[in-house]
Amino acid sequence: MDTYGLWSLFPTLIVLIMAIVTRRTIESLMTGALVGMLMIDPTSVVNQASDTLLTVLGNDTVTWIILVCGLFGSLIALLVRTGGVLAFGDVMTRRIHGRRQGLLTTWLLGLAIFVDDYLNALAISASMKKITDRFKVSREMLAYIVDSTAAPICILVPFSTWAVFFAGLLEENNVTGSGMGLYIEAIPYMFYAWIAAAVVPLVAMGWIPAIGPMKTAELRASGGQVMPDGAEENALEVEDEGQRRPHLLNFLLPIASLIFFTWYFDIDILRGVIVALAVTLVLIFSQRLMSFHATFDTALDGFKSMLMPLGTLVAGFTLKEVNDGLGLTEYVIQTLQPLMTAQLLPAVSFVTMAFLAFATGSFWGLFAVAMPIVLPLASSVHAEMPLVIGALISASAFGSHACFYGDSTVLSAQGSGCTPMAHALTQLPYALIAAFLATLVFLAAGYL
Numbered sequence: 001m002d003t004y005g006l007w008s009l010f011p012t013l014i015v016l017i018m019a020i021v022t023r024r025t026i027e028s029l030m031t032g033a034l035v036g037m038l039m040i041d042p043t044s045v046v047n048q049a050s051d052t053l054l055t056v057l058g059n060d061t062v063t064w065i066i067l068v069c070g071l072f073g074s075l076i077a078l079l080v081r082t083g084g085v086l087a088f089g090d091v092m093t094r095r096i097h098g099r100r101q102g103l104l105t106t107w108l109l110g111l112a113i114f115v116d117d118y119l120n121a122l123a124i125s126a127s128m129k130k131i132t133d134r135f136k137v138s139r140e141m142l143a144y145i146v147d148s149t150a151a152p153i154c155i156l157v158p159f160s161t162w163a164v165f166f167a168g169l170l171e172e173n174n175v176t177g178s179g180m181g182l183y184i185e186a187i188p189y190m191f192y193a194w195i196a197a198a199v200v201p202l203v204a205m206g207w208i209p210a211i212g213p214m215k216t217a218e219l220r221a222s223g224g225q226v227m228p229d230g231a232e233e234n235a236l237e238v239e240d241e242g243q244r245r246p247h248l249l250n251f252l253l254p255i256a257s258l259i260f261f262t263w264y265f266d267i268d269i270l271r272g273v274i275v276a277l278a279v280t281l282v283l284i285f286s287q288r289l290m291s292f293h294a295t296f297d298t299a300l301d302g303f304k305s306m307l308m309p310l311g312t313l314v315a316g317f318t319l320k321e322v323n324d325g326l327g328l329t330e331y332v333i334q335t336l337q338p339l340m341t342a343q344l345l346p347a348v349s350f351v352t353m354a355f356l357a358f359a360t361g362s363f364w365g366l367f368a369v370a371m372p373i374v375l376p377l378a379s380s381v382h383a384e385m386p387l388v389i390g391a392l393i394s395a396s397a398f399g400s401h402a403c404f405y406g407d408s409t410v411l412s413a414q415g416s417g418c419t420p421m422a423h424a425l426t427q428l429p430y431a432l433i434a435a436f437l438a439t440l441v442f443l444a445a446g447y448l
Contacts, residue, residue, distance in 0.1 A: 004039065008326040011036035012369060015319065016356065029315035029369075036322035056317045061179075064270060065168040066310055070303040071273045072161050075254065077302025078280050082289045084250030091248055099135040102128065103145060103204035110149020111197075124149070125415030138221035140214060140228065140426040141203075143416035147427060148200045150408045151363070151400035152193040155393050158184050159259050161306075164269055165313070165364055166393055169371050172317070180269075182389065189390025189445065192350070192438040193397050199434055214426040228422040247287070254280045316368025328373065342383035347442040349374055350391040354435060357399020367396055383446075391442055398438075402431040 015032035022028065037048040056062055096102050109124045124146045132142050154160040158167075163183055171179035202208040210218045217228065257279045262272030277299075284295055340348070353370055357363050370392065378388040400408045404424040413423035 004326045005331055007039065008323065008328040008331045010039070011319065011322060011326070012328070015369070026311045026315045029312070029319050033315070033319045033322045036319070036326055040322070040325050052318055052321045053314075055321060056314055059172070059317070061168050061171045062313065062317060065164060065313060068164045068270045068273060069161055069306045069310055069313075071270070071277060072164070073304070073306035074299040074302040075258070075273060075277055075280060077298050077305065078277075078284065078295070079251060079254060081298045082250050082280075082284060084248075084252075084254070084283075087248045087251060096131055099132075099137060100205055102132045102135055102137060103141070104201060106132070106142065106145045107149060107200045107204060110146065110153055110200075125412060125417075129416055133226050136221050136224065136226060138214075138217040138228075138426075139226055139416045139418040140217040140422055141210070141221075143412045143418055143423040144214070144427045144430065145200055145204065146416060147401060147408055147412035147423070148196055148430070150412065151397045152196040155190055155193050155397050156187055156197075158187070159262055159269065159272070162393075162396075166367070166396075169368060170389070172320075173371050173375050182386065183393075186386040186389040186393065189346075189387045190394045190397070191390065191441045191445075192354075192394035192434055195437050195441075196397070196401060196431065196434040199430055203430065208430075212426070212429045213422075214429070217422070217426050228418050250280075250283055250287075250289070253283065312364050313368065316364070316366075319369055320372055323369065323372065340377065340381055342378075342381045343446040344443075345374075345378055345381060345383045346387045346391040346446045347439055349388060350395050350442050351439055353392055353395035354398040357395055358403050363396045363400040363403075366399075367392060387442075387445055394438060394442075398431065398435050402428055402435075 011032040014035050015028045018024075018028040018031055033052070034045070034049075037045045037052075040048065096105055106124055106128045109128070125142065128146075129139065129142055151162065154162045155166075157163065158180060163180070167179035167183045169179070170182050199208065203210075209215070220228070254276045258269075258272050258276035260272075261275040262269045265271040281295065284290055285292075290298065353366070353374075356370075357366055374388065374392060375385070378385055402424075403409060404421065409424055409427075410420045413420040416423070
């Protein structure tokens with residue numbers, strides 16, 4: 001394999017610069033791949049592109065992730081459309097009588113709805129905003145709590161689209177053991193997610209006061225204006241469109257089936273989600289919640305909603321193949337190994353990748369590029385592999401949580417009824433507090 005030295009970093013640098021400027025992930029990744037192909041052999045770019053795409057799409061791991069994420073999208077769409085999520089929220093919030101209870105219930109709902117950060121943000125905000133409005137809670141505070149239990153919670157549970165994606169990356173990078181097994185080993189070391197989730201009840205109870213822009217928003221809400229200026233009540237709603245009130249089982253039974261059968265089939269989430277979809281279809285048709293055509297149109301729409309992350313996956317793996325051809329991994333290992341210690345690597349990985357994820361808005365594709373570099377480096381310096389993986393995935397969660405134009409930020413804001421910028425600015429101080437504490441813990445864990 002040819003090694004291009006410092007120039008092997010050039011395609012990745014192009015990706016980062018282009019992502020910051022354009023805020024477009026897939027286009028940035030593919031542009032970086034094209035630049036790398038031109039560096040390898042400018043006379044055979046077409047052949048390189050077709051061969052690389054066929055290699056990526058022919059990879060069993062990639063195919064598995066595409067199926068799982070697409071079927072997850074279908075399951076999420078059906079759970080929302082049938083009103084099962086709304087029924088779950090109704091039961092959980094029936095006896096709320098105060099501000100603290102409302103905020104803590106929102107947090108608990110976030111812990112319970114862990115399958116996907118999109119489902120989490122949509123379901124909780126739609127279920128809770130009318131309740132929190134009664135107690136003059138600002139929509140920014142609601143959006144913060146909803147967003148803080150989206151990606152940070154999803155990565156802590158091995159039954160989520162995030163877990164599937166990163167477990168697939170670990171498999172692709174030939175780590176020792178199964179990708180999902182190593183992912184589960186890394187969960188205790190995902191310090192940012194643990195801290196971010198733990199800060200929420202402290203804020204809800206008032207033990208950590210509203211600070212900065214959040215304090216301004218809460219003062220405005222106490223005067224009766226819960227929504228920020230410029231926001232419109234056009235948030236996504238979870239409505240019962242059937243002829244009868246949806247039953248709580250419409251949510252609980254599919255989720256329980258997903259969890260049980262994933263474990264039953266030896267942590268194979270593809271089989272788990274297939275069973276969960278089958279259970280959901282039985283519930284829909286037995287209760288006549290939707291027509292045959294509407295059901296499968298909804299499932300198809302849900303599958304299509306995953307096209308962006310799946311496109312990011314393919315683009316990220318394409319760039320990885322090109323970087324392998326440039327010898328990027330070997331160059332980085334040879335350059336940094338004398339300078340990096342096993343003790344510092346987890347903290348440095350977290351800080352660096354968290355900044356890049358925040359700057360680029362790439363929470364999946366960026367790590368398809370980073371893992372082939374960081375994991376061999378961790379192995380070469382004999383760092384604790386689950387700790388390093390926990391640092392990388394924590395960085396991804398921080399990016400999704402804090403990025404101003406991230407999908408989770410936008411969806412949480414829209415669902416809660418405030419503007420994305422108002423949500424991002426009020427949330428950022430709390431995300432930075434969690435990131436600072438996580439960095440200290442990664443440093444301590446690295447040395448201990």
